[in-house]
Structures are given as C-alpha cells and as structure tokens.
Amino acid sequence: MNALAQRLPIAANGFPRLMVLFLRQRQFLVGQAAVVAIIVAMNLLTGWFEAEGKAMRMTVCLVAGPALVASVVGIAMWSPSADLEQGSSFPLRWPRSLHLAALAGIGALGTTVTVAGWDQQVLDIDQPLMWARNLVVYTGFALVAGRLIGAQVSWVAPCAMAMVAVIRVLRANPVDFTAAQPAWAFPAHHTSSATAICLAGALFALGAIIATNYGPKVGDPAGE
C-alpha cells in the first residue's frame, strides 16, 4: 500500500511525459502521416474508379487496401529500445494501448469514411463495412505477426492474407461476393457473413492483447 502510494504521484506526473517519449520513439507522427497519405491516395482513387467504373478494381482495393493501413500500424509498433522496455518497472500496457488506439482508430475512421463516399452501387456489398472488417482482420494479423517475427517484417502477414483473399475473389468474373468461400478466407466473405465478422473481431482482440501486453518481438532492434 505504501509502495503504491509512492508510485501514484510519479505515475500521475510522469505519464504525459512518458507518453510523449513513447510516441516520439515510435515515430508516431510518421505513422500518422503515412495513414493520412493513404487516405489522400484513396480519395484520389475514388475519382478514378468512378470514371472507369471497374468493379474489379474496387474489389481489389476493398479486399487488399486495408492491408496497407494494417501494415503501417504493424510497422509502427516497432521500438528501437524494445529490449529496455522489457525491463521497465513502469507498466507499458497503457501507452501501448493508446498508441495502438490512436493509430488504428485514425486509420479506420479516415479510410472508412473515404470508402463510404465511393459509389455504393458498383458492388453488391456494404463497402464501408467490408473495408472496416478487413482492416480489423489485417491489423490483427499484423500485430500477431509483430510478436512472432518482428514489427518491421509484420507487413508480410497482412499482405499475404490480402493476396490470398484477392485470389479467392478473382475466381469469378464478374466479381461475385456471394460465392461460397472457405471459412479461413474470411476477408473475401460477403459483408453479411457473421462468421467473418466474429473471426475478424477475435483476431484483432488477440493481436491487440499481444501487442499491448508484450509488444513486438524483442531482440529485433534493426527489424531484420
């Protein structure tokens, strides 16, 4: 009790400072800039899609595009002093959670709003929901991969999954999201699929728990 009473003022005074250092170390602004750049690029794509009216292109963007935002989130989890953080007496769960929430939240909100502005008549799906669901899926993949193989290589997992999903969707021409898909290819499922939404949520929860409690793989300072 005495120890806790001693730590509380330190935590209260030191947390904002710690948070600033924490975010600066992880190049938070660079990560945010990357997410914003993706949103701007997607806005530019909107005009292109509407001009071309290509359902296939929009499909690829909806199925694979979120993997790019998720990759940025996964990479942004990398810390140059991950070894030191392991020995920190201060619990880093909250800074990590805030960092993840800020990055993924802005990415999800910005890009989902962007997709909502697209022509909703092209594909027979709820496009913003598909984008948001797949972003959740891929972010979960990236966070789990960050713990297993290192944060800076974590982009491999969402990109590989996106490739699988694109291959699954491109089977049919014209695009048919109602076609039967195996459960594991849930980024390619129709937006009405409850299985896909549940799996996406579970995967993200797993990734978030791992990332906030343990952080990315230690002993990987150079992201090799």
Next chain:
Amino acid sequence: VSTAYRCVKLLWIEIKRCQGVFLAVLVVANGVLFSRETVSGDIVIWQHVSFGMAYFAVLAGCVGAGFAAWQAGRMRRRRTMHQMQSAAMRFGAADLLLLIAVVSWMLVAYLAVAGFALVIAMNRASWGGPDLWVLLAGAVAMIGQVAVGYLVGFLVRSAIAAPVTVMVFLAFSTFGGSGDGSGGAARIIPGTFLSSLDRGVFYEVQHSQILPFALSMAGIAVLCGLLLLILRHRTLVTMAGACVALGAGLFGTGYVASATVPDQMSNEQRTETPLDCRPFDAFTVCLHPAYAPAMDEIGASVLRVMPPFAGLPGVPAVFEQSPNGSLTLPSAAAISVHPGANYNEDILVSTIFQVFIEDGETTDAELAMIQWLIDRSGVPMEHLWLDETTERSRQEILRKAKSFEALTPEEQRTWLVTNWDALRAGEIALEEMP
C-alpha cells in the same frame, strides 16, 4: 573463370542468406491454392491454365517486389554499410547479387507452382497443351516487377516502402490501364496485357505480341539494374557507360513497347479447330474439343428441355458452342460453356429468345408457352417474362401453362404441331389454348 566462380559463389551465399525461402514457401502455398482454382471443375482448358499461371506470376511478382524492396534496405538496417567500404566487391555488385538472389527464389517458386498446375492439367485436360510462351511472359513480368521493387526499396528509405510497394503493384500491375489492353500504358502493365491476350480457345493466342512484351519487361529489369549501378557508383566512367546503356535501354524498351499494341479481337484470328458434334435424338450438340467433358451434361439438358419442339419450324436443331458467350447465332442456338454453368438454364433461355422473343412482339399465348417450358425444365426462374403483363392476365397465363402441362406428351405434341405456325404468328389467343 575465377571471377565467374567467385560471382556464383557469392550469389549462392546471397541466395542462402536473403530469407527468400520464406517468400518461396508463401508463394508456393498461394500458388497451389490458385492452381486448384484454375484446374478444378470438370472442364480444364490448357489455355486458361497457361494464362492463369502467368497471371499468378504477376500477382506473386507484387509480393516479390515488396520483398525485394525490403531486402534493398538490408545493409542499411543492419548497419553493415561501413563493412562494404573495405570490401573487394563493389556496392553495386552486391546489390545486383541480392536482386538476382530474390529473383532466383521467385523463379523457383513459380516453377514449382506452374509445374504443379501443369501436371494436374496434363491428366485432366481433354485437348491442347501448355502454352510455354505465355508461361515465359509471366516469368519475365515477375522479374521486371521484382527489379522495380528493389529499386523502390533502394530509393525510399522507410520501413513502409515494402508494403506500399506490394499494394501499389497489386493495384497497378494487375488492373492498371484501360482494362482491355489498349492504350500505351497497358502495353507494359503485365496483368492487363496478359488478360487482353486471353480470348478463349476459339481465338489464337497472339504469340507475336508476347515476345516484345517479354523484351520490354526484361528491359525494365535491366534498366533498374543500371540505375542501381549509377546510384551506387558515382564515378565518371561508370556514369557515362551506364547513361549510354540507360539511353539505349530506354529507347529499346520504348520501341518494343510501342510494337506490342494488342490487336482487336477479329474473326481472322479464329482457330480452325473443327467442333465435336454428337446427336441427341433429333438435336445435335457441337462443342469445341477442349470442352468435350461437358458434352454429356449438355446433351442431357437438351433432352430435358427440347423434345416437344423437335422438328418444328424456327426451333434450333443444332446447339453450337458460342465463342463469345452471346445467346444466339444465325444458324443455331448458342450456349456459353464454362465450368459451373447451368446448361438447363442456358439452353432454356437461348431457346426462348430465339423461338418466341426474337421475331417480334410476344403474345399471351406465347408467354403461356414460355411459362410451360420453364416449369417443364425445372429451372427455378422468376416470372420475369410476365413483368409487363397485368396481374389478371398473369394469373390466366400461369393457369394456361398449368393446364397445358396436364396434357399427355402426345396431346401436347399434337397441339404444337397443329398450331405452331399460328402460335408464332401471334394468331392464337390465350383462350384458344387447351
């Protein structure tokens, strides 16, 4: 000889340490999945398998480009640049060896995937053989993508260069350009170019366009290598030599690219392969030999739908496969044959169009006959034909269709033979139907 030996040995070291084995495993796993989609189903077409594998090479090339972009920053990430300062080997050579190592892993993976698909297709396809030119085009396109990816990773010093490269390549390599292969940019966009060449078995693959495309892709790869050398070696001689080579390469690539304008689909490019025809009672089904496995299923569908109309004027006696998927042909009903097709529905719709709809306004009696045909075929179709009728006449049409169905086959046939011409001329009122 010793220099070549040293290069091979260094390349072998790079191949072992570039972690490309993980990439290869990933690509092969995806490739097996992709191949299963391509060679599954009753009908396996060599041409589709060949183009499918080439297209997969383009998709894999996107991931390969990202991996190459990642590898390009390896020395920077590991902070081993200073070690190269004192090495006998030049920086540029090290980059090229690493690039070749990544390309080698990608080629190994592609060969494994293509081999898997070809072996399955060999056992299942009924006609034709693999198109090695198309497979080669896919491989060269993949090499070009990997080389560009490496250059991007070299120039952009950021961890997100790799995933951005993957996604940008996925978006533009596969779906860039106008989509039909026309336009200047589409000539060197691998996915768009290959898609524009795949016109089905009724048309010849334009091999004359593949070689220039492959050369332009190889030119892009060489240009990337030269740019790497230029950026690494800033000495005058190297710069001058590389610039000359760069200019020549650019000119050659542009020239070759301009020669690869895909021709529009035309009947002159039709293959001469005769169709396989087989009689089914009074009807004949003609298919391209590549689609022979579908013959029995289509014949069964014909026998399910058509017998009451056999020999009547205007009713097709020959069902011929359509090269372009259209519903009707001047001399025979046309059907679109593809894996997973519902032939009952295709034949039904094709017949309805050709017999009842194409020749002018459709009367209520003809609509009743169409409805009877739909009910008889067992194809679950909405009452689309009746959309423009009033509710009252719709009920009457449905009732007449039911009462015609209640007749014996002999009575149906007799009524059709007697009243066929008048029915099609619109001279039979709904009340005159049995």
